[in-house]
Amino acid sequence: MSTEARKPPAQIALKIRRILGGKTGWNGVAVQFVFAAILGWIGYEIVSNTRANLENQHIAAGFGFLRNNAGFDVNQTLISYTGSDTFLRVFVVGLLNTLVVSVVGIVFATVIGFIVALCRLSPNWLLSRVGEIYVEIIRNLPVLFQILFWYLAVLAALPNPRQSISLLGIVFISNRGLVIPRPIGESGFEPFLAALAVGIVGALALRVYARSALFQRGQMIRIWPYVLGLLFGLPLVTMLVFGLPFTFELPQLKGFNFAGGSRIIPEFVALTVALSTYTAAFIAEIVRAGILSVHKGQMEAGSSLGLSRGTTLRLIVVPQAMRVIVPPLTNQYLNLTKNSSLAVAIGYPDLVSVFAGTSLSQTGQAIEIIAMTMGVYLLISLLTSAVMSVYGWRVSRSLGA
Amino acid sequence: MSDITSSSFVRHDLLTERPAPVKTTGFIGLVRTRLFNSPTNILLTIVGALLLGFTIVPSVKFLMVDAVWTGKDRAACLPENAGFAVGACWPYIQAKLPQLIYGFYPEAERWRVNLALILAAVLLLPLLVPRLPAKGLNAGLFFFAFPVVAFFLLHGGGITGFGLSWTAGLLQLFDDSIMSAGQALLSPSKTSAIAPLLWVIGNLILLVGTAISWLIFPLTWLRDQIQGTGQSVWVDFAITTVVVSLIAFWLGGGVRAGWRTLASSLAAFVAIAIVIKLMGLDHGGLPIVQTSLWGGLLVTLVVSVTGIVTSLPIGIALALGRRSTIPLIRIFSIAFIEFWRGVPLITVLFFATYMLPLFLPGNFTVDGLVRALIGIALFTGAYQAENVRGGVSCDPARAGRGCRCARAVLVEDDLAHRAAAGAAPRHSEPRQQLHLAVQGHFARFDRGAVRFARFPASVVRGSEVVDAVDVVHRLRLCRYHLLYLLLWNVALLALRRAPPQRPPPQLIELHHVR
Numbered sequence: 046m047s048t049e050a051r052k053p054p055a056q057i058a059l060k061i062r063r064i065l066g067g068k069t070g071w072n073g074v075a076v077q078f079v080f081a082a083i084l085g086w087i088g089y090e091i092v093s094n095t096r097a098n099l100e101n102q103h104i105a106a107g108f109g110f111l112r113n114n115a116g117f118d119v120n121q122t123l124i125s126y127t128g129s130d131t132f133l134r135v136f137v138v139g140l141l142n143t144l145v146v147s148v149v150g151i152v153f154a155t156v157i158g159f160i161v162a163l164c165r166l167s168p169n170w171l172l173s174r175v176g177e178i179y180v181e182i183i184r185n186l187p188v189l190f191q192i193l194f195w196y197l198a199v200l201a202a203l204p205n206p207r208q209s210i211s212l213l214g215i216v217f218i219s220n221r222g223l224v225i226p227r228p229i230g231e232s233g234f235e236p237f238l239a240a241l242a243v244g245i246v247g248a249l250a251l252r253v254y255a256r257s258a259l260f261q262r263g264q265m266i267r268i269w270p271y272v273l274g275l276l277f278g279l280p281l282v283t284m285l286v287f288g289l290p291f292t293f294e295l296p297q298l299k300g301f302n303f304a305g306g307s308r309i310i311p312e313f314v315a316l317t318v319a320l321s322t323y324t325a326a327f328i329a330e331i332v333r334a335g336i337l338s339v340h341k342g343q344m345e346a347g348s349s350l351g352l353s354r355g356t357t358l359r360l361i362v363v364p365q366a367m368r369v370i371v372p373p374l375t376n377q378y379l380n381l382t383k384n385s386s387l388a389v390a391i392g393y394p395d396l397v398s399v400f401a402g403t404s405l406s407q408t409g410q411a412i413e414i415i416a417m418t419m420g421v422y423l424l425i426s427l428l429t430s431a432v433m434s435v436y437g438w439r440v441s442r443s444l445g446a
Numbered sequence: 447m448s449d450i451t452s453s454s455f456v457r458h459d460l461l462t463e464r465p466a467p468v469k470t471t472g473f474i475g476l477v478r479t480r481l482f483n484s485p486t487n488i489l490l491t492i493v494g495a496l497l498l499g500f501t502i503v504p505s506v507k508f509l510m511v512d513a514v515w516t517g518k519d520r521a522a523c524l525p526e527n528a529g530f531a532v533g534a535c536w537p538y539i540q541a542k543l544p545q546l547i548y549g550f551y552p553e554a555e556r557w558r559v560n561l562a563l564i565l566a567a568v569l570l571l572p573l574l575v576p577r578l579p580a581k582g583l584n585a586g587l588f589f590f591a592f593p594v595v596a597f598f599l600l601h602g603g604g605i606t607g608f609g610l611s612w613t614a615g616l617l618q619l620f621d622d623s624i625m626s627a628g629q630a631l632l633s634p635s636k637t638s639a640i641a642p643l644l645w646v647i648g649n650l651i652l653l654v655g656t657a658i659s660w661l662i663f664p665l666t667w668l669r670d671q672i673q674g675t676g677q678s679v680w681v682d683f684a685i686t687t688v689v690v691s692l693i694a695f696w697l698g699g700g701v702r703a704g705w706r707t708l709a710s711s712l713a714a715f716v717a718i719a720i721v722i723k724l725m726g727l728d729h730g731g732l733p734i735v736q737t738s739l740w741g742g743l744l745v746t747l748v749v750s751v752t753g754i755v756t757s758l759p760i761g762i763a764l765a766l767g768r769r770s771t772i773p774l775i776r777i778f779s780i781a782f783i784e785f786w787r788g789v790p791l792i793t794v795l796f797f798a799t800y801m802l803p804l805f806l807p808g809n810f811t812v813d814g815l816v817r818a819l820i821g822i823a824l825f826t827g828a829y830q831a832e833n834v835r836g837g838v839s840c841d842p843a844r845a846g847r848g849c850r851c852a853r854a855v856l857v858e859d860d861l862a863h864r865a866a867a868g869a870a871p872r873h874s875e876p877r878q879q880l881h882l883a884v885q886g887h888f889a890r891f892d893r894g895a896v897r898f899a900r901f902p903a904s905v906v907r908g909s910e911v912v913d914a915v916d917v918v919h920r921l922r923l924c925r926y927h928l929l930y931l932l933l934w935n936v937a938l939l940a941l942r943r944a945p946p947q948r949p950p951p952q953l954i955e956l957h958h959v960r
Contacts, residue, residue, distance in 0.1 A: 067771025170480035383790035411800035426788035
């Protein structure tokens with residue numbers, strides 16, 4: 046009786062089967078064919094119907110319309126724009142407006158969120174209750190409602206510019222928005238910027254050097270006086286040498302409105318306030334969860350090693366808390382960016398409002414415009430999540446998890 | 447000796463009482479320990495009190511003190527009528543309350559909205575109380591029957607046919623689409639370079655289309671005959687009842703075990719008949735109220751209930767698709783989920799309003815509310831998919847292994863049966879180890895996990911498979927169980943309640959599935 050070893054199975058065929066059909070083999074391949082056929086059929090239906098519909102409505106498909114004149118005005122533009130500019134310019138203007146409201150909102154939301162989280166964690170009973178009430182009320186009201194509340198109930202109820210509320214005679218709040226001083230560049234502006242850049246780069250280099258000295262030779266170098274000197278002293282010196290970098294133009298009340306200064310439109314104020322307070326409630330809970338997730342023993346272990354309380358916090362507690370905090374925090378930043386599209390409800394000229402709203406109703410190019418708008422948001426989301434997965438990979442690697 | 451006694455100290459009188467420790471309980475204790483125990487805390491307390499004062503006092507003043515409470519309408523709130531600076535205007539809200547609830551829904555028809563809301567509450571409340579029985583029936587009524595009834599209640603209108611006519615219509619639509627695709631391939635092929643290939647494919651598709659049209663001819667013919675009779679709805683209903691009940695009877699086990707299924711199927715059809723008769727759907731139904739007249743709380747509830755009900759099946763399907771190992775299905779699910787999660791809801795609504803009508807055939811108009819509902823269903827479905835996936839994959843102790851356990855126990859059970867029936871048991875060493883390990887795990891999992899696990903295991907084969915590949919072929923899961931499992935899982939997920947504990951593994955029940 047021969048006991049020859051059986052031949053090993055053909056690995057290539059197995060591999061192909063695995064790649065094509067996953068764990069289910071040829072059954073999976075068959076399922077995929079059916080699925081592809083259904084998808085193809087749906088795709089065919091959509092394309093043929095859209096073609097017929099566009100032909101009936103006499104709309105030419107394609108992105109040619111982007112070169113046509115827009116013919117409408119936008120009440121907040123970061124780049125120069127007039128009604129005779131193209132729809133492409135409208136797209137850029139809307140995109141910049143979306144980005145600016147998102148960035149400002151994210152900054153404020155982070156600050157408010159951290160403050161509220163610290164309030165909720167505070168041993169002070171009253172303050173932690175205040176934080177809790179804030180979070181519970183704000184989180185459970187729809188964000189659209191809050192935007193409308195700030196715009197229609199708070200800002201519209203403010204006095205007109207002649208009776209506007211003034212803060213130190215510099216900033217004026219009225220129902221026409223917020224008027225703030227405008228910086229005007231002077232002769233010393235470029236040297237000031239250059240000195241600032243040199244200072245930041247120098248401070249970073251010093252930090253890298255100090256850390257490598259600590260890790261490789263165990264040598265503690267005190268760098269903070271030099272860092273302060275670089276960050277503040279150098280720009281100050283350039284200011285003395287080259288003159289002031291910029292002066293402020295103060296707003297003056299003339300007639301029924303303000304002259305000078307720059308005006309922030311009330312829509313922007315309402316949207317920023319609503320989005321940042323709303324997202325701050327979520328951020329507060331995330332931060333609180335992150336800090337509470339670090340075990341009390343970590344703090345005790347740090348002090349048993351002889352580290353001071355601040356050092357323990359900085360080196361042991363915060364890094365572990367950040368690991369928990371950062372991914373949901375980015376999610377909230379994304380949510381804020383996406384929620385900023387609700388600006389269309391109060392007429393803030395963001396991407397959805399000026400491009401998917403006004404431009405769409407003027408040109409009727411629904412497919413192109415909505416695809417572009419969705420594509421922009423999708424791109425922002427995907428980029429952020431890609432960055433986040435890199436971050437998650439690095440954190441899990443550095444913590445050895 | 448005496449030295450020690452003389453030098454030792456013995457106290458002769460009691461110590462004076464020390465003062466009682468500072469009270470740390472109750473309100474006083476709270477004030478002492480949590481509010482005013484240090485300078486910083488005193489400062490923080492003052493800050494908190496100021497914050498509360500600056501927000502609560504003006505709000506109370508606006509909402510209550512300065513508010514106008516009596517009157518007919520807004521005129522009562524004008525400062526000259528009220529005589530003081532007016533805050534909130536409650537008479538206005540009172541006057542507009544019906545509009546805030548019903549929108550412009552005709553006043554004579556508002557009982558329909560009320561009835562639908564009461565029906566929803568009556569069906570939803572027992573679903574939320576874990577102790578009440580008949581969760582399956584309840585969930586079925588709420589998730590499947592209620593939306594249909596609510597549609598005919600709120601929107602109105604009747605039906606002209608039933609299952610048979612609808613099936614025939616759908617199939618005919620499908621056939622027309624195939625035929626038009628074939629025609630489209632044939633028409634430009636005269637000039638194209640790959641003309642012969644296109645011609646062949648086009649003709650093949652046309653052939654398939656013709657074959658389908660012949661196949662469905664009995665159905666369409668029957669439908670036309672039924673439409674010709676006066677009682678089209680009832681004739682159609684009777685035929686559908688007979689056909690569906692017979693199929694249920696056959697799938698349920700035939701003469702041997704199918705009587706229960708037959709009875710429940712007939713009961714369901716009787717219930718449907720009663721609803722049709724009660725609402726008069728066979729002759730026009732209730733007067734139609736256009737959705738443009740709906741508004742207020744009604745629309746909020748319609749949108750949210752539809753979103754909740756539709757997002758769950760979509761979410762489960764997408765989540766399982768994302769966990770599948772079949773490449774195309776996984777890629778499609780990932781792309782679909784990430785797309786909808788990456789865009790804001792308002793652009794989805796723009797999409798549903800402006801783009802969706804272009805995707806549909808020209809003679810096919812979709813109501814504005816329905817378009818929004820479609821957009822919301824897709825959007826929330828993608829979010830729900832991630833929730834489901836999180837529940838399945840990030841909790842390996844429960845569901846993930848549960849899947850494997852259920853599958854492995856099925857296999858082992860099958861092998862044991864073959865052994866009992868006299869077939870040679872081929873228990874190899876690793877398999878027995880697997881069996882033991884599985885039994886160990888399985889004892890820890892309750893019935894709910896297994897029930898939950900069975901569903902993915904049977905729907906998407908690629909999602910969770912035990913190491914031994916050949917076992918897949920031994921499993922012959924009854925197809926009709928899919929519906930039951932879907933229903934169960936929808937209810938289970940919706941309730942998120944812990945299923946009742948039952949100590950031994952449910953082997954008999956698993957048999958039943960097979």
